[in-house]
Amino acid sequence: MATFSIKDIEAVSGIRSHTLRIWEQRYGIISPKRTDSNIRYYDDDDLKYILNISILNKHGYKISEISRMSKEHIGELILKLSGHNNIYDTQVKGLMGAMLSFDEFAFHSILTTSVIQIGMEQTIMRVVFPFLNEVGVLWQVGSIHPSHEHFASGIIKQKLYVAIDGNIGRHSEYKKRFLLFLPENEQHSLGLLFANYLLRARGHEVLYLGQEVPMRDFKDALGGHKPDYIFTILTASHINIDKQELVNNLASVWSDAKILLSGIQFVKADIDFPESVRVIKKMEDFIQFANSISHNYSQN
DNA sequence: CCTTTCTCAGTTCGGGGTCC
DNA sequence: GGACCCCGAACTGAGAAAGG
Numbered sequence: 001m002a003t004f005s006i007k008d009i010e011a012v013s014g015i016r017s018h019t020l021r022i023w024e025q026r027y028g029i030i031s032p033k034r035t036d037s038n039i040r041y042y043d044d045d046d047l048k049y050i051l052n053i054s055i056l057n058k059h060g061y062k063i064s065e066i067s068r069m070s071k072e073h074i075g076e077l078i079l080k081l082s083g084h085n086n087i088y089d090t091q092v093k094g095l096m097g098a099m100l101s102f103d104e105f106a107f108h109s110i111l112t113t114s115v116i117q118i119g120m121e122q123t124i125m126r127v128v129f130p131f132l133n134e135v136g137v138l139w140q141v142g143s144i145h146p147s148h149e150h151f152a153s154g155i156i157k158q159k160l161y162v163a164i165d166g167n168i169g170r171h172s173e174y175k176k177r178f179l180l181f182l183p184e185n186e187q188h189s190l191g192l193l194f195a196n197y198l199l200r201a202r203g204h205e206v207l208y209l210g211q212e213v214p215m216r217d218f219k220d221a222l223g224g225h226k227p228d229y230i231f232t233i234l235t236a237s238h239i240n241i242d243k244q245e246l247v248n249n250l251a252s253v254w255s256d257a258k259i260l261l262s263g264i265q266f267v268k269a270d271i272d273f274p275e276s277v278r279v280i281k282k283m284e285d286f287i288q289f290a291n292s293i294s295h296n297y298s299q300n
Numbered sequence: 301c302c303t304t305t306c307t308c309a310g311t312t313c314g315g316g317g318t319c320c
Numbered sequence: 321g322g323a324c325c326c327c328g329a330a331c332t333g334a335g336a337a338a339g340g
Contacts, residue, residue: 006325019310021326026309037318039325063309306337311330318325 004042013054027067048097088126095131099152167200179227181209202294234265
C-alpha cells in the first residue's frame, strides 16, 4: 500500500496542508497515521476519502456537514455528482480515487459517462490528460506504484482501442496517409494512440506501428504505405538517443512525407530541423493541425 | 430594514522539532 | 543549514441569526 505525505495530498487534492490539519483538529474528519517522529502520513484509502471530501466541498457541502456523513453516503453522493455534471475536476478526482483502489468498474464508468457527455476527444483532453498529469505528480514524489499507472493506462488504452475500432475503414475522400510510431525504448504510447484515434475519426488512413519500432522495420513499412505524414513522439528523458540523427533519418527516409514531431524531448531539444519537419508543441496543436487538413470535419 | 453578534471555515504567525 | 513539518493562538471574511 502506498503512503503519502501531507504535501502529496495537498498537490493532488488541492487542499492546503494547514487546512487539512485544521479539518483533522476541528472535525476529526481524517486521522492519518504518524511516524515515530509524529509526522503525518496517509494511505490509499485516506487519499481517496480526501479526494471525495474535496469534491463535495467544491460542490458547496460544508465541511462540518461532510464530517457527519458516513463514508458510504459520501460515496453515493460522489457517484451522483460524477454522473450528473461535467465539471472535469470531479471526473479527474474520481479517476484518481478509482485508480488508487484498483476499482475497475468505477474507473470504466467515470470514463464512459464522460465520453457520453462530452465525447471522446474532450474526455481525453479535459479529463484523461489532467488526470495523467496528477498521476505524474504522485509518480515524481514516489507515492504511487507502477501497478497503479499500468492499471489506469490499461483501461484508457482499452477505451481508445474500442473508439479506434469504430472508425476503421471510414475514410473520407480527402484522406491523407499517416504513419505513426514510437522510437525504440519510448514506452508512452497513449499520446500516439490518441493521435491515431483523432486522425481516423477525421477519415484519414493510419498505419499504426506502435512502440519499439527499430529503424529497419520502419523502412520496410514505408514502401507499402507511402505516407503523406510521419508522426512520432519522444517524451522519456532516460532514452539515450541521438535526436538530431533520428530527425535527419526521418527527413531523408521517405522524402515525400512531412514529418511531425511531438513530445517534450523534441520540443525543448536543440536540434536543426529540416524543412519537412514540423514540431507540435501541444496536443491542442495536433488537433488544430488534424482539423486543418480535414475538410468538413465536425466533432462527434 | 439595518446593525450587531455569532458561527463557520480558512489563513497567518511564531516558535519549536525533524529530515535530508 | 535549509526545507519541511507540527502545534496553538489569533486573525479575517463571509454568511446566517438575532434584535431593536
